[in-house]
Amino acid sequence: MIPVEFDYVAPDSLDAALAALGGGGEDAKLLAGGHSLLPLMKLRLAAPTLLVDLRKVPGLSGIRRANGTVSVGAMTRHHDVATSAELGLAAQAAATIADQQVRNRGTIGGSLAHGDPASDMPAVLLAAEGSVTVRGRSGERQIAAADLFQDYLTTSIADDEVLTAVHLPDMTQFGHGYAKFNRRIEDWAMVAVCVMVKRAGDGSCEDVRIGLTNMGSTALRATAAEEALRGQPLDAQHIAAAAEQTAEGTEPPADLNVSSEYKRHLARVLCRRALEEAVGA
Numbered sequence: 001m002i003p004v005e006f007d008y009v010a011p012d013s014l015d016a017a018l019a020a021l022g023g024g025g026e027d028a029k030l031l032a033g034g035h036s037l038l039p040l041m042k043l044r045l046a047a048p049t050l051l052v053d054l055r056k057v058p059g060l061s062g063i064r065r066a067n068g069t070v071s072v073g074a075m076t077r078h079h080d081v082a083t084s085a086e087l088g089l090a091a092q093a094a095a096t097i098a099d100q101q102v103r104n105r106g107t108i109g110g111s112l113a114h115g116d117p118a119s120d121m122p123a124v125l126l127a128a129e130g131s132v133t134v135r136g137r138s139g140e141r142q143i144a145a146a147d148l149f150q151d152y153l154t155t156s157i158a159d160d161e162v163l164t165a166v167h168l169p170d171m172t173q174f175g176h177g178y179a180k181f182n183r184r185i186e187d188w189a190m191v192a193v194c195v196m197v198k199r200a201g202d203g204s205c206e207d208v209r210i211g212l213t214n215m216g217s218t219a220l221r222a223t224a225a226e227e228a229l230r231g232q233p234l235d236a237q238h239i240a241a242a243a244e245q246t247a248e249g250t251e252p253p254a255d256l257n258v259s260s261e262y263k264r265h266l267a268r269v270l271c272r273r274a275l276e277e278a279v280g281a
């Protein structure tokens with residue numbers, strides 16, 4: 001439970017953080033809330049030689065709306081996301097993360113950069129078709145959610161880049177629902193499903209987005225279920241039929257608590273519940 005010895009710096013600007021990160025080489029790591037990294041270090045599953053703490057870097061926290069898009073600073077805590085009236089589905093999902101202590105420290109940027117498929121926020125970003133801004137020493141770039149999550153705990157953010165902001169498009173015309181199954185109320189998701197549904201003028205489904213948590217090595221979209229519902233009436237029968245497609249194409253790994261087949265079953269049930277919530281059924 002004691003990490004390997006490491007150096008620690010807390011720079012007071014983004015440029016200084018990038019310089020420290022670059023100077024530390026491949027064994028340097030950024031520290032945000034520490035609620036994923038520090039447990040790994042204590043278990044000696046990670047042994048960075050340098051931690052670059054982002055807590056003093058100005059401008060990395062806060063929630064702003066501009067031209068419909070909501071931008072959330074990478075160091076914004078889960079609690080602030082969960083209690084934001086701007087954030088709809090993202091707020092709903094963040095409110096289910098662990099307990100109040102974790103939500104007070106953990107950050108949206110750390111959660112996305114960590115790339116854990118069992119975390120709640122990656123599937124939300126994917127379903128919303130959002131993006132992130134990352135800064136390196138040679139400048140800034142945008143990464144679409146679909147290109148961000150590469151594999152288990154692996155993202156397309158380079159070792160010497162900092163995720164600075166998360167962008168969520170205007171989803172105010174979408175209803176949303178979130179269904180998460182865990183053994184105890186504050187546990188990680190065995191499976192979770194997030195859903196956004198837009199009604200057409202005739203009441204049918206104009207658009208639907210479905211994100212899956214813990215159904216593979218990364219967060220996923222349930223594209224077969226989305227295609228099954230798009231253009232259809234939003235009634236119980238069509239919702240149930242679409243939800244049956246939720247696990248199509250997924251290969252969820254079994255773990256200590258749950259088999260792959262049970263995860264597929266959970267995904268179908270949770271998707272139906274989240275869709276019903278999203279359409280107010």
Ligand SMILES: Cc1cc2nc3c(=O)[nH]c(=O)nc-3n(C[C@H](O)[C@H](O)[C@H](O)COP(=O)(O)OP(=O)(O)OC[C@H]3O[C@@H](n4cnc5c(N)ncnc54)[C@H](O)[C@@H]3O)c2cc1C
Nearest residue numbers: 030032033034035036037098106107110111113119120163
């Ligand atoms: C008991 C417990 C229960 C939990 N349950 C849940 C849960 O139910 N759902 C859930 O989603 N999460 C859960 N978490 C994880 C929690 O949400 C973490 O806060 C989150 O995964 C990581 O965010 P962090 O700010 O703590 O990042 P850190 O732990 O500080 O960092 C995580 C990784 O991201 C990198 N990183 C951090 N910030 C940046 C950045 N700005 N740019 C680039 N890289 C960066 C770090 O170098 C590190 O590799 C739980 C954690 C604990 C301890």
